Amino acid sequence: MTGSGATGSVTDEHTAPAPPALGRKVGVAARWSLVNTVVMRLGNFATGIILARFFLGPEAWGVYGIAQTVLLVLLSANELGVSLAIVRWEGDPRRFAPTVLTLSALSSCLLYTALFAAAPAVAGVLGSPEASGVLRVMCLCVVIDGVAQVPGGFLTREFAQGKRMIIDGLNFVLSTSVTLLLAFEGWGAMSFAWGAVAGNVVTLIGCRMAAPGTLKFGWDPAQARALLGFGLPLAGASMLALAVVNVDTMVVGATLGNVALGFYVLAFNISGWPVRIISEAARRVAFAGFSRLADSPQALAQGFSRALGVVITGTVPLCVLLAGFAGPAIELIYGSRWAPAAAALPWLMALGLIRIGSELAYDCLVAIGQRRSLFLVQGLWLAALIPVLLAGARLNGIVGASQAHVLVAGGLVVPVFLYALSRGGIGVGRIARACAWPFLGGAVMAAVILGLERRFGDGLPALLATAATALAGYTVCVLPSRGFLRGVDRGERPHRGRRRSPEPARPTRQDTR
Known part of the structure; x- marks a missing residue:
């Protein structure tokens, strides 16, 4: 994006990094990000088990679900989308970072002030008046996140996921310690709240230390106008995206009450394990990687299809296993009082798989400047989802709400995302090729689980044997795609003895959409 002269030219002349160097940086960052995400999620998983088994029941979990939903929606747009300029814009981001920090901190403080005043009304509308505190x-x-966005953006821009892992580890240790201590003292859902605040303070301090000199306030009106023009459409699309994922919590809480909401939130959290482990690890490097490839349509299409293939290949077996063993898994891990959550889990696992693909597509569309398309997609998704969720929840409880999610996401949103990607130069054929072998493997896994579970029952040894057999079948199915996933697919190699002519350079595209 090119700023006005008054900004000191926010973007310098574009010089694309050498693909091998970029590939190495992305690869190293992706490995660090994956390790970080897996370790953190395993820790959160263990913490959730302890809290659900020994301290918090479904009603307290429902109150926490309401608060977490509101927080996530606010975090989607608290900095007005301007912090993404740190990652996306070219040139030296330190020139406009002070203006980004001022905008981000100011908007976050105003948003929190409004929420503080409206908390009782918001909690009442969502069917949980006790959640206001x-x-x-x-x-x-x-507020804390609004300030941390700038140093965090510098870490993302430089693919510094090793440093990010240390910061997230410190966040986890402190937030978990505070949450468990307060839960033991009988604070209920409030223990989650203070644990989250403590963890975010650690993240802010850690990001400041890892990216020194980036927490400087400043103001440049021309920069502010350019940043708001860039960020507001992204903030709107991001808020809609988070609303899409979290409006179900609001509907279930208002329609079915806190106890049913507690079961639903647990099932939804379980369905998010693959999303958090695979998708979060990928998204921490995907946006920066797609941004570097945005001016080469062929390279972008190849990079996106490969990234999609990798995340889908890693996610499908997790989704199928959790869907196939929903009942035994929940009773074994969380205890029998949480058994009602199992009925919704298979449907939510299907939603989780769709979310992974849609989130990667979201990052790609942001990187190529398709902000209006994103806004329209997310708006359409939310508008279609709310009435279907209400009908599903009233007709069939938490299972109906889960089915409504899948119906809208699979029947409406996936085709719209495919159309938006095709407009950006990423054809349906590439996407189908990336997903074909994992989907075949998932179908084989489901057939194996259904067949063997009926034959051998649901005892722990039988479940482990069934899972191992299903995973073996999946591995055989995805073996033909290993070259494609490594980026050495024969079908895309140049023939020996002939040089492939380089693609003509395209001028840098201004971010005007």
Whole structure:
């Protein structure tokens, strides 16, 4: 993006990094990000088991779900989308980072002030009046996050995922310690709130130390106009995206009450394990990688299809196993009082798989400047989802709400995302090729699980044997795609003895959409 002269030219002349160097940086960052995400999620998983088994029941979990939903929606747009300029814009980001920090901190403080005043009304509308105090405490994270976005953006821009892993580890240790201590003392859902605040403070301090000199306030009106023009459409699309994922919590809480909401939130959290482990690891490097490839349509299409193939290949077996063993898994891990959550889990696992693909597509469309398309996609998704969720919840409880999610996502949103990607130069054929072998493997896994579970029952040894057999079948199915996933697919190699002519350079595209 090119700023006005008054900004000191926010973007310098574009010089694309050498693909091998970029590939190495992305690869190293992706490995660090994956390790970080897996370790953190395993820690959160263990913490959730302890809290659900020994301290918190479905009603407290429902109150926490309401507060977490509101927090996530606010975090999607608390900095007005301007922090992404640190990652996306070319040139030296330190020139416009002070203006980004001022905008981000100011908007976050105003948003929190409004939430503090409206917390009782918001909690009442969502069917959980007792959540207002938890909302006021937990949403302090909005202010902290608004300040941390700038140093965090510098870490993302430089693919510094090793440093990020250390910061996230410290966040986890402190937030978990505070949460468990307060839960043991009987604080209920409020223990989550203070744990989240403590963890976010650690993240802010860690990001400041890892990216020194980036927390400087400043103001340049021309930069501010350019940043808001860039960020507001992204903030709107991001808020809609988070609303899409979290409006179900609001509907279930208002329609079915806190206890049913507690079961639903647990099932939804379980369905998010693959999303958090695979998708979060990929997204921490994907946006920066797609941004570097945005001016080469062929390279972008290849990079996106390969990234999609990798995340889908890693996600499908997790989704199928959790869907196939929903009942035994929940009773074994969380205890029998959480058994009602199992009925919704298979449908939510299907939604989780769709979310992974849509989130990667979201990052790609942002990188190539398709902000209006994103806004329209997310708006359409939310508008279609709300009435279907209401009908599903009233007709069939938490299972109906889960089915409504899958119906809208698979029947409406996936085709729209495919169309938007095709407009950006990424054809349906590439996407189908990336997903074909994993989907075949998933179908084989499902057939194996259904067949063997009926034959051998649901005892632990039988379940382990069934899971191992299903994974073996999946591995055989995805073996033909290993070259494609490594980026050495024969079909895309140049023939020996002939040089492939380089693609003509395209001029840098201004971000005007």
